Amino acid sequence: MTLDSASLTAASDSPLRLMPKVELHCHVEGSARAQTVAELAAHHQIEIGVDDPADLYHYESLAEFLAAFGTVCSVLQTPQDFHRLAYEAAEDGAYAGIKYREMFFSPGFHLERGIPFDVMWQGLVAGVAEGEADFGTRTRLILDVDKPKLLGPAMALLEIARGLDRDLLIGIGGDSTERGIDHRVFAPLMAEAHNIGLKTCFHVGEDGPAENIRHMVDAGIDRIDHGTRLLEDPELARQVIDEQIPLTSCPSSNAALGIVDSLADHPFAAQREAGALITLNSDDPTFFQFDLADEYERIAATFDFDHDTMVAINDAAITASWLDDSDKAVLRAEFSNPDLAR
Numbered sequence: 439m440t441l442d443s444a445s446l447t448a449a450s451d452s453p454l455r456l457m458p459k460v461e462l463h464c465h466v467e468g469s470a471r472a473q474t475v476a477e478l479a480a481h482h483q484i485e486i487g488v489d490d491p492a493d494l495y496h497y498e499s500l501a502e503f504l505a506a507f508g509t510v511c512s513v514l515q516t517p518q519d520f521h522r523l524a525y526e527a528a529e530d531g532a533y534a535g536i537k538y539r540e541m542f543f544s545p546g547f548h549l550e551r552g553i554p555f556d557v558m559w560q561g562l563v564a565g566v567a568e569g570e571a572d573f574g575t576r577t578r579l580i581l582d583v584d585k586p587k588l589l590g591p592a593m594a595l596l597e598i599a600r601g602l603d604r605d606l607l608i609g610i611g612g613d614s615t616e617r618g619i620d621h622r623v624f625a626p627l628m629a630e631a632h633n634i635g636l637k638t639c640f641h642v643g644e645d646g647p648a649e650n651i652r653h654m655v656d657a658g659i660d661r662i663d664h665g666t667r668l669l670e671d672p673e674l675a676r677q678v679i680d681e682q683i684p685l686t687s688c689p690s691s692n693a694a695l696g697i698v699d700s701l702a703d704h705p706f707a708a709q710r711e712a713g714a715l716i717t718l719n720s721d722d723p724t725f726f727q728f729d730l731a732d733e734y735e736r737i738a739a740t741f742d743f744d745h746d747t748m749v750a751i752n753d754a755a756i757t758a759s760w761l762d763d764s765d766k767a768v769l770r771a772e773f774s775n776p777d778l779a780r
């Protein structure tokens with residue numbers, strides 16, 4: 439059982455699919471199966487604008503992508519819907535070889551539709567727990583604020599985050615477009631998140647300039663989501679590399695949305711060569727009709743990376759994760775000897 443799409447390219451027995459993996463940049467809403475979206479739309483009598491649910495997932499820009507993202511969010515109405523979303527994401531993640539994942543959810547898209555926070559949270563908590571029990575994929579969550587709504591709604595979400603289970607909620611992130619947003623406004627969000635013991639990450643340097651990365655680094659960001667344009671600012675790149683601030687890179691996502699012209703034009707290899715602590719991620723697997731195993735195969739083929747290099751890229755994700763050192767050591771032991779894995 440896996441994504442509904444027939445587009446997965448990494449065979450079920452390919453070494454890169456079977457490699458136990460860590461993923462740090464994947465959105466739970468961006469993991470919604472098309473068939474599930476169609477079934478929930480029918481159940482709740484919501485018009486999604488396409489006859490074939492697979493047609494939801496076609497776009498050529500971040501703006502078109504975000505419109506589809508909104509459509510998918512619109513069918514999520516009850517705790518059971520969010521439960522199913524998280525559970526199926528764990529099942530699909532397991533098929534991609536993912537053993538541990540730090541996964542985004544984006545409450546802003548749901549709150550603005552009148553869905554109470556507790557509806558999504560209760561569903562996600564249950565789905566994550568059941569998914570781990572059934573498929574062995576451990577998931578922890580990052581609450582993403584909606585950047586275009588700016589600081590006020592972000593701080594309100596941080597207030598909600600303050601009371602959530604820290605075994606499950608480990609960080610605050612920020613997604614959606616960067617265009618026209620002065621990211622310096624989010625410095626108080628970073629500071630307060632750190633005050634209450636949460637890690638921080640933000641989507642920057644994706645459809646916006648390297649300057650946005652700079653502003654979040656100045657605010658003390660713990661991890662940079664995308665950071666595709668980092669090397670355009672050599673001084674900033676030197677700092678990010680010296681401090682080993684991790685990047686969660688999503689090359690196929692960037693190619694699909696026109697952030698780069700093609701995978702071969704993506705700076706993943708150049709950033710890695712420069713010494714960045716860079717990780718490989720799927721971003722929104724069902725939306726791009728692939729999974730993390732496919733992404734590992736594509737990047738290996740595009741940049742002629744051998745298997746040991748892909749193992750090292752996966753190991754960078756352990757380093758860049760927000761697990762404590764003892765959990766990282768356990769994961770490394772499991773990964774180097776899969777017989778030890780659960």
Ligand SMILES: [Zn+2]
Pocket residue numbers: 463464465613641663721
């Ligand atoms: Zn993302």
